[in-house]
Structures are given as C-alpha cells and as structure tokens.
Amino acid sequence: MAGSWVVVADGRKALLLENLGGPLNPDLRVIRVEEIDNPPSRAQGADRAGRMNDGRAGSVRKSAFEATDFHQLAEDRFAGRLAAALDKAAAGGAFDKLVVAAPPSALGALRAAFSERVKARIALEIDSDLVNHPAPEIERRIAAAFDRRGV
16 A cells, blocks of 8 residues: 655755654655765856857857856756656555655755656645754654644
8 A cells, every 4th residue: 555755855865755654643764865966066067158259240249158057957857866766656656645845946846847646646845954854853844734734
C-alpha cells in the first residue's frame, strides 16, 4: 500500500522521506538523500557577459548579453532530476500523498518541473528551508502546517 512521502529540498540537497505516521503526528524515515556540489556562479565561470554589434552597418554601438548564472542553472537541473525521480516513483505507486518543503526559489523550480501526476499528489507545500533541520523539527513543522489547515 502506498503511503505519504515528504521531500525536503533546497537547490543543492534533497531528503526523500516516508511518513509512517499521520498528518498531525508524522513519523519520518529517510528513503534517500540527494546532494550536488554547487559552488557560487563566480567559482563556476569566469567569463564576462558577451557583447555584439547592434546589427546596423557601420555602427559602433554594442549590445550586452546577460551573464550565465551557473549556480541557478545547476539548481534548476537538480530540481528537474528530483521531479523526474518523484514522477517515476508516483507512476510506480510508491506514494499517494506528497509534502514538499523548500525555500521559495527552490519551491518555484520544483513546481515548474513537477509532472501533473506528482502535482495531483501534493497534499501540502511548506515554503521554508528545512533541509538541514533534524527530523523531529521537520515533523513538528509538517504537523503545525497541517494543523493550521484544519486537517
């Protein structure tokens, strides 16, 4: 029988947890931990933003291209891989309900990457960075969020 899973993530780390308890008394067990090395953009690429002529003959005016944010790019890819893993698990019937806890930027990237199958199973979203918190604190936050919703 499928149960409920909790994903606690930021742009570099994700905890996949199974909830063996209920919404108001979670009992979390680690299924898997995913982590990537993602240094700041300045450490990943040193090139300045590109420039090009504005396209008019004889013009000396130049247009600038925005510099690539390698750090954000890596976070978006990480969110995509996590979303794909959750979609595969949902397709296999691994969970019925999903709780997602992530800081706002990571939560936005995950929302954009989630399939309809995963979105349909989301019971709760918590826009907070809990990835480095101990399990009892994550359990407390989940219970409080469900309690506020009157579950």
